[in-house]
Amino acid sequence: MALTSIITVNYNQPRVTLDLLSSIKKHCSTDEIEVILIDNASEEDHETRFKTHYPELKYIRSDVNLGFAGGNNLGLNHATGEYILMINNDTELIPGFIKQLIAEMAAHPEIGILSPLILYHDDPDIIQYAGYTPINLITGRNKTIGLGDLNKGQYANSSHQTSFCHGAAMMCRKTDIDRIGMMPEQYFLYYEELDWCEMFKRAGKKIWFSGKTHILHKESMSVGKESPTKTYFIARNRLLFMRRNTNWINVMLFSTYYLLLAVPKQLIGYLVKGRSDLVPYVIKALLWNSFHSKNHIGSRTKLTL
Numbered sequence: 001m002a003l004t005s006i007i008t009v010n011y012n013q014p015r016v017t018l019d020l021l022s023s024i025k026k027h028c029s030t031d032e033i034e035v036i037l038i039d040n041a042s043e044e045d046h047e048t049r050f051k052t053h054y055p056e057l058k059y060i061r062s063d064v065n066l067g068f069a070g071g072n073n074l075g076l077n078h079a080t081g082e083y084i085l086m087i088n089n090d091t092e093l094i095p096g097f098i099k100q101l102i103a104e105m106a107a108h109p110e111i112g113i114l115s116p117l118i119l120y121h122d123d124p125d126i127i128q129y130a131g132y133t134p135i136n137l138i139t140g141r142n143k144t145i146g147l148g149d150l151n152k153g154q155y156a157n158s159s160h161q162t163s164f165c166h167g168a169a170m171m172c173r174k175t176d177i178d179r180i181g182m183m184p185e186q187y188f189l190y191y192e193e194l195d196w197c198e199m200f201k202r203a204g205k206k207i208w209f210s211g212k213t214h215i216l217h218k219e220s221m222s223v224g225k226e227s228p229t230k231t232y233f234i235a236r237n238r239l240l241f242m243r244r245n246t247n248w249i250n251v252m253l254f255s256t257y258y259l260l261l262a263v264p265k266q267l268i269g270y271l272v273k274g275r276s277d278l279v280p281y282v283i284k285a286l287l288w289n290s291f292h293s294k295n296h297i298g299s300r301t302k303l304t305l
Helices: 014-027 047-053 067-076 097-107 174-180 192-202 228-245 248-272 276-291
Strands: 004-010 033-040 058-062 083-087 111-120 127-129 159-161 169-173 206-217
Touching: 004 014, 004 067, 004 097, 014 033, 014 047, 033 067, 047 058, 058 067, 067 083, 067 192, 083 097, 083 174, 097 111, 097 169, 097 206, 111 192, 169 174, 174 192, 192 206, 192 228, 228 248, 228 276, 248 276
Parallel strands: 004 033, 004 083, 033 058, 111 206
Antiparallel strands: 083 169, 111 127, 111 169, 159 206
């Protein structure tokens, strides 16, 4: 089997990262994979602990937090595998996971990025991801297929094109990345994998979902609590994504909806919930786009309605 480079990024989560390494060690043959762990400037350096747990580990520590895309891109610079598997450090593999993904890639040469079925680790009977719908060009929103549904095996034989991959688990070919480019680092957190999918689509590749295997994700089914960091980057990058991937007319239509309807609704919601502390971060996100307005609009081939 072709060599697969597994890339994962750790930031102040040594325990869950060790769990991931344990699942890789349990379910993967070391002669078929290389594991690259990027430490994104965690407060403590756990290199010895990680390598004791997984001696074959390639460990790279960054002096600064590079964000999701930057961390994975750093790992790509050290990858030698024919296939690249980027997985969150808060996931765990199942038997045969990588072999099934490679089989899908081999059966469908048109695949650019492939994501598997994702189930919640705490309740594997519940689905987190089974594909994405397209983004609405006016609202800038889309839906996660299968989110919260009971897993009855309804996707067990599914293998088909979808609109976007999921950042928790993505496989692609190293040759495609060399040709198309690495993940855009302007986002830092959230939306970067969606933009990357658009890059692959423009290059003639397809984004794919397969339910023939799955990964377990430790993200909470409550979808994480609102935080200043999450609030800021989601608000900032939703607008940034639309600016980078649609034409100026669409940006104007989206901005009208976003500024006059979506943002006021969001701010009122925070006030009603007693989360006035989050309001400045939405304003900060809008200001960031204002101050970085010249370098993105129309810089990408356009999404189509």
